[in-house]
Amino acid sequence: MVELRVFFFPMLAHGHMIPTLDMAKLFAFHGVHSTIITTPLNAPAFEKAVQECNHSGFRMSIAVVKFPRVSGLPEDCENADQLTSPAMSPLFLRATQMLEEQVEQVLEQHRPDCLVADMFFPWATYSAAKFGIPRLVFHGTSFFSLCASEQVRLHVAADKLENDSDEIIVPNLPDEVTLLVSQLPIYQRQKNESEFSKLMIRIKESEMKSYGVIVNSFYELEPDYADHYRNVLMRRAWHVGPVSLCNTSVEDKARRGKEAAIGGDECLKWLDTKKADSVLYVCFGSVSKFPSNQLHEIAVGLEACGQQFIWVVRKGKNDEEWMPEGFEERIKGKGLIIRGWAPQVLILDHKAIGGFVTHCGWNSTLEGITAGVPMVTWPSFAEQFYNEKLVVEILRIGVAVGAKEWVAGTGSGNIKREAFEKAARSVMVGKDAEERRDRAKALKEMARKAIGEGGSSCLDLDALIKELRMHHSSC
Structure with missing residues (x-):
């Protein structure tokens, strides 16, 4: 049998690169030569994962292209996570x-059998077509948000959206899904x-002309929306997730993404001292x-809610300005603060984690689902408010903190301590929390079956x- 070659081209941001690497590994495990x-x-x-995949008898490689220089971006800036101001975002795009x-x-040089390219490269459909190569679009989100976003685009006129x-x-x-105007994406x-x-219009046009869409989800999670996307919106689509489950060892889980600010062993050692379902994990992704x-x-709010916690705080210029006086002393043994990147999948998979405060980025949301952990939802931008609706209202595994405004590139900054305390406590304690x-946990089992042999995503x-x-x- 001739070896199939599939090239993967992720957007240059960790939130896009991580699931793309996992997806490329899954293809490799199924006998495909995957190139990123x-x-x-x-x-x-990507290098370590690619090397280990090859050492295990599978085929992966990397193709390097030079990052274009644009005035206004630092010379060593090749990743969206390195942007230091909102003004840099359009330059990076x-x-x-x-x-x-x-x-x-x-x-042209390699003539792969397929190109899986991130949604943010609309030209990829036409570039691949020049060489007779099918292009698959990777959005990196749920069927639900793809359906909701498309129905808004098709049927909700922007000039009718007057009051936030x-x-x-x-x-x-x-399902009946309601949103405030202020929660809709700005675009x-x-x-x-x-x-x-204008870019989003080009993205949609190129998707319609592509070979289809590949989705990091599994059928049992959102069957009505997988069917709606394919049978009502008439999109060719394949669900292959949760792709994070290709990482089975502690080492694989610990090194996903950037270098962690804390060792996986240190995290696990701290969690091992805690009871099952007793720790609240708080993390808002790589961008917010x-x-x-x-x-x-x-x-x-964390201190008032009385729960043990791990809190991941992004590093900033004024790292300690926000901290209440004596906070770290008071939470010793009860709370762990990680400044920087955390080994999230490793943490979520630990039996001590009983709740997850998340920005509702799809990577984090699906990792929480895969770990069987209920969530406090705190969306900010992108498709996160759509994902919140899925988690809270459709799946009924989440509690909304009350974010009401779509704010690009930063966390919604107007949630009061009382609202956060109430949501944190309600996801951890009481009859509703147990339900x-x-x-x-039932979804966790479905996710693992989906990716396994004979499961819906595997098939x-x-x-x-x-x-x-x-x-x-x-051809």
């Missing part, structure tokens, strides 16, 4: 769009005027960065690979 296209300063994030010519050279406090019903979905409230709005006053409210935890991935082989044979 990236830039020089991002390549080290512009630089990524300039990778087109180099990626085409890679495709107005409530809208997302049309045509299997869905604009009349196609901003550069980002709260202002000092909001961090202060979280600290006070949420039971539902979450969908096999079907996709078989289809790509047939496409290869017919």
Whole structure:
């Protein structure tokens, strides 16, 4: 049998690179030669996993393209996580769009059987087509948010969204889903005027012309929305997740993403001293960065809720400004603060974790589901408010903290300590908390079956690979 070659091209941000690496590993485990296209300063994030995959008898490699230089970006900035101001975001996006010519050279040289490219590269559909290569789109989110976002795009006119406090019903979905206008993505409230709005239009156009969409989810999690996406919105789509479950060893889980600010052993040792379901894990992803006053409210709320906790705080210029006087002394033994990157999957999988305060990015949300942990939801931007609706109202495994405003690139900074304390306590303690935890643990079992032999995601991935082989044979 001829070896199938699939190239993966993630957006240059850890929230996109991590699931893409996991997905590439899954393809490799299914007999595909997986190659990741990236830039020089991002390549080290993939190298160890690629080496280990090859040592285990599978096939993976890396293709490096040079990051374009754009005035206004630091010379060593090749990852969105390195951006230090909102003004840099459009410059960084512009630089990524300039990778087109180099990626085409890679495709022309290697002629892979498929290109899985991040949604933020709309030109990838047309670049792949030049060489007769099918392009799959990777959005890195749920079926639910893909369906809700598309129904808003198709049926909710931006010029009708006048008041942020107005409530809208997302049309045509299997469930009744309501959102405040202020919770909709900014680009869905604009009349196609901003550069980002125009990019989102190009993304949608290129998706419609692509070979299909690959989704990091599993059928049992959101069956009505997997069906809606494919049968109502008429998208060709394959679910292959949760892709994080390709990491089975402690070492694999500990080194996902950037270098952790704390050793996996140290984390596990601390958690081993705690009772099952007794620790609240608080982390808002790799991008959201709260202002000092909001961090202060979280600290006070955490202390007041009476729960043991691990809190991951992003490093900033004024790291300790927000901290209540004597806070660290008072929480010794009861709370663990991690400044920087944390081995999240390793932490969530520990039996001591009983709740997860999350920004509702899909990676984190799905990792929480996969670990069987109920959530406090605190969305900020991107598709996070859609994901909150899935977690709280459809799956009924979450408690909303009350965030009401879509704020790009930063955490919603107006949640008071009392609201946070109430949500944190309600996800950890009481009859409702136990019922949420039971539902979450049932989803955990479904997730593990889905990715295993004969499971829904395993079968969908096999079907996709078989289809790509047939496409290869017919060319």
